[in-house]
Amino acid sequence: MSDLVFYTNPQSRGQIVRWMLEEVGAPYRTEILDYATTLKGDAYRAINPMMKIPAIVHDGKVVTEVAAICAYLADAFPDAGLAPALTDRADYYRYLFFAAGPLEMTFSLKAIQYEPPADKQRMFGHGNEALVFEALDRMLGDRDYVTGTFSAADLYLASELGFMMRFGMITGSPTLQAYVARCTDRDAYRRGQQLDTEAAEAMKAAVPA
Known part of the structure; x- marks a missing residue:
């Protein structure tokens, strides 16, 4: 053990x-x-x-x-x-660290009800909230999971999105709602x-x- x-x-x-x-x-x-x-x-x-x-x-x-x-x-x-082969991890790392970077920043700033001024947004590493969710809709729009099958990247990304939905911070587009529901429908x-x-x-x- x-x-x-x-x-x-x-x-x-x-x-x-x-x-x-x-x-x-x-x-x-x-x-x-x-x-x-x-x-x-x-x-x-x-x-x-x-x-x-x-x-x-x-x-x-x-x-x-x-x-x-x-x-x-x-x-x-x-x-x-829960991780793809080493030769096939581009999307896996991209989505995992998108969640840890831009999405986490969006989560934190939204929790304190702060939107960076337009002329300072480039300093925060995520642009702004609208850009982050527009990007996620594009990134997830044609796939069930990040790498084709459920992975740690999906677990982390769906958790972050799920927290925001659960606490009323976002409603989430139909694409994001379906993604979270799909990922969390697990024993x-x-x-x-x-x-x-x-x-x-x-x-x-x-x-x-």
């Missing part, structure tokens, strides 16, 4: 990695961190000095940043079939959601009245 530890909070982007771990199917241990206490403690700061979640430790190696964790797990557990996604729901409920129950 490999030594795989998952550090998360159920109300965080750790939900993406939880889904990835359930897709991979390897045994793992979950360490739930509280934002006000254990996330800032010395033990976790030794793993991630940024005090951000999620993170994994696999066979003694630390991996942080959601896109990096997804890519790492796809490579570490190739039998799960591993449902298992991950259930595990995080149970973890959130346990945390809530543990708080003194």
Whole structure:
């Protein structure tokens, strides 16, 4: 059994990695961190000095940043079939890091209700919100999945889009809505959601009245 530890909070982007771990199917241990206490403690700061979640430790190696964790797990557990062959990864990397770059920037700025001024948009690496979603509609318009079959790139991209739809940040075009629905119609996604729901409920129950 490999030594795989998952550090998360159920109300965080750790939900993406939880889904990835359930897709991979390897045994793992979950360490739930509280934002006000254990996330800032010395033990976790030794793993991630940024005090951000999620993170994994696999066979003694630390991996942080959601896109990096997804890519790492796809490579570490190739039998799960979550990454294409090395000779066919152009789209895989392109879409995975589009989600980690322009889409994540759009997500963050929208969460704080900030739109960069037109003369400053080129400094933000994503242009503007409209451009990002127009690009995604074009990029996904003629394909079911990024590389033809479901991969870690789809998992990450659909998670980011799904978060934005779930919290009312975007409605999403019919193309994007169909893509998210297609990607999340998986047993591993449902298992991950259930595990995080149970973890959130346990945390809530543990708080003194």
